[in-house]
Amino acid sequence: MQSPTDQFVTSGAMARVMANAMPQTMHSMISPGLQSLYDHCLRVYPTQSNPLQVTAVLKYWLGGPDPLDYISMYSNPGDADQDIPPHWHYISFGLSDLHGDGRVHEITDLQTPSGFGFELTFRLKREPEEMSPPTWPAAVMQALAKYVFQSSNLLCAGDHVSWHCPLDNSESRIQHMLMSEDPQLGQVMTCFGSVTFIQIVGVCLEELKAAQKWNGPGVIDLLRSHPRAGGHWLVTDMRRGETIFELDPQLKEAVDDGIATQGSNLSGVSARCSWTQQSVSTNNNEESNDDSDAKDIDNNKVTIGENENNDCFVREDKYSQSRNSCSSAMSVSHDQQNQSNSRMSFASETGAPEPGELIQTKYLKRLNLKFNLEAGLLLPLALRGRLKHDRHFTFKSIIGDLAITFVTPAVSGSFVSITQPYAIHGPWLQVLIPNDYIDRMLADLNQLDDYQNDNQDNLPKKYDWPEKGLSIELMPEDN
The missing domain is CATH 3.30.1360.230 (Sufu, C-terminal domain)
Known part of the structure; x- marks a missing residue:
């Protein structure tokens, strides 16, 4: 059994996995902004106070390259009644203000969002043989966080990200991303301002193009409507081999009508x-x-x-x-x-x-x-x-x-x-x-x-x- 400080390197120098992260309930050792987010996650996962985490080897404010301090990986049982499969739920910490002392984000008041005002989440379908969560989603989330820090462009529900290769570097058709608000975490008010949890949704090229030509929320709703394409909680299945339009050809007509009558968002x-x-x-x-x-x-x-x-x-x-x-x-x-x-x-x-x-x-x-x-x-x-x-x-x-x-x-x-x-x-x-x-x-x-x-x-x-x-x-x- 590993001690709380045992770590092993995952990919290059980007991150390490803490097999047993320090308990998130230890208030005296955790910055107040981070504690606010931990408490919010604990309301969704009351039995997982100490989830697996990916953490930057060298923190960003000390000169490290990765803006996200931590990425927690929760085990979500899903909901069989709603056709929601068991999955891994990844949650980032660092795009919002965790520390409140200006080391990463400017100090603001409660009338403004905390830091950039959002954190990223990702839901990955859990395969039957998996005993622990894959760590590649952490690399994707860090890359998106770097884009935000570099450009100051925020990621909002409805946005689209062209990635141009399988998210997990396999041969999957899931090679791009849409953004949506996380259905369980939503928005929370922390001691440093509001934070919205923006969920990454893996999609195929055809789904990305539909979102670009029409609108992201419309395509997100289509994905929600079909369990095999994401379902109500938009769980990404890297083994999905069919687009939403192949699963239900009638949906292509709905997109075409939307483009013709509404234009593009x-x-x-x-x-x-x-x-x-x-x-x-x-x-x-x-x-x-x-x-x-x-x-x-x-x-x-x-x-x-x-x-x-x-x-x-x-x-x-x-x-x-x-x-x-x-x-x-x-x-x-x-x-x-x-x-x-x-x-x-x-x-x-x-x-x-x-x-x-x-x-x-x-x-x-x-x-x-x-x-x-x-x-x-x-x-x-x-x-x-x-x-x-x-x-x-x-x-x-x-x-x-x-x-x-x-x-x-x-x-x-x-x-x-x-x-x-x-x-x-x-x-x-x-x-x-x-x-x-x-x-x-x-x-x-x-x-x-x-x-x-x-x-x-x-x-x-x-x-x-x-x-x-x-x-x-x-x-x-x-x-």
């Missing part, structure tokens, strides 16, 4: 993106041809500016990371559920506070945009599913505050117009596409259907609309 996606321009006029209508005019936006995470060609460049700091082959291709898409309001703001699109009044809006006469292939493949969806419905769509840099937002004249909160369609304000670039030009761009981009994420032989690929002074380049993923 996909309001933005993380991307590798940049822009260049040839000439600039300021908001004082003064002509400027000085392409070396540079700006620095420092948010204590990443600095974005322009080089001599007005390319956006990125200087990385402690949130930079080297990820494994799967998570390095990860892309996060954000679902906007409130479609009655198309208004956008600097904070909502960039994730950064509004810059000072000294930051001027610059209007660009010509604009060249660059996107990595996966982000570029979403351009037709952005045009057809968003702009055609007078909704905006944002490509958010995965390593900084740069945000490129496509709008139509009907989108409120924009600072562009038909006469000045391209403008940059701090790290926020807006691109106005007239309604009568959307179909023209869709026709020119129809060849994108021939591209796949794993076929980059013909890249870079450039699309030009000279009469609009606009061009878009698709770049290989490793550029």
Whole structure:
């Protein structure tokens, strides 16, 4: 029998498993934010006060690479009456404020969320032969946490994550993720603010695409409706060999009808993106041809500016990371559920506070945009599913505050117009596409259907609309 301090290494230097973690009820030894979350979990698992845990070898505030302090792994018996199978329930600790002393998250009051305001959970179907929980979900959760810390983009119910390989590195069809609120944990108020538990749901490529073209909550509801696709508690089965549309072909028609009548809830996606321009006029209508005019936006995470060609460049700091082959291709898409309001703001699109009044809006006469292939493949969806419905769509840099937002004249909160369609304000670039030009761009981009994420032989690929002074380049993923 192992002692409470016995540990064994799981994968590289990322984490260790504590076979018998120190009891979570020892208040004097546990930080107050962490204790609040432990107590909440104990209400769901009253007989598991000392679950197995994965913990960072070197804590993040001491210079370690992994933001999550702990990941607890509970054994959930399921509910046979609701067709919920026995499963492992993984719960993270570290995205919210555990310590309240500023070592990781800024000190706030109870009127604001704790830290980033959420923690991650994951439910993995327990196989009959399993005596202990697999630890690979911890690596997935750490990769998602690194994305949040690096980009300051939050993960919310309805969001989608492209992962591009089986989550457990097997041959499974479950290679992507949707986000939903955990059905048992929900939300809790801690001593440092509110925390929502966001559950990771493993899905197939076809289910991810349906969520992107329509909306994440709609697809989540479809998965809930079928026990073999996740059921009421959205338990991920890595051995599931059929998509929800193969299990019930009628559901494909429901998705198609939703896309046609409602458009897409996909309001933005993380991307590798940049822009260049040839000439600039300021908001004082003064002509400027000085392409070396540079700006620095420092948010204590990443600095974005322009080089001599007005390319956006990125200087990385402690949130930079080297990820494994799967998570390095990860892309996060954000679902906007409130479609009655198309208004956008600097904070909502960039994730950064509004810059000072000294930051001027610059209007660009010509604009060249660059996107990595996966982000570029979403351009037709952005045009057809968003702009055609007078909704905006944002490509958010995965390593900084740069945000490129496509709008139509009907989108409120924009600072562009038909006469000045391209403008940059701090790290926020807006691109106005007239309604009568959307179909023209869709026709020119129809060849994108021939591209796949794993076929980059013909890249870079450039699309030009000279009469609009606009061009878009698709770049290989490793550029």
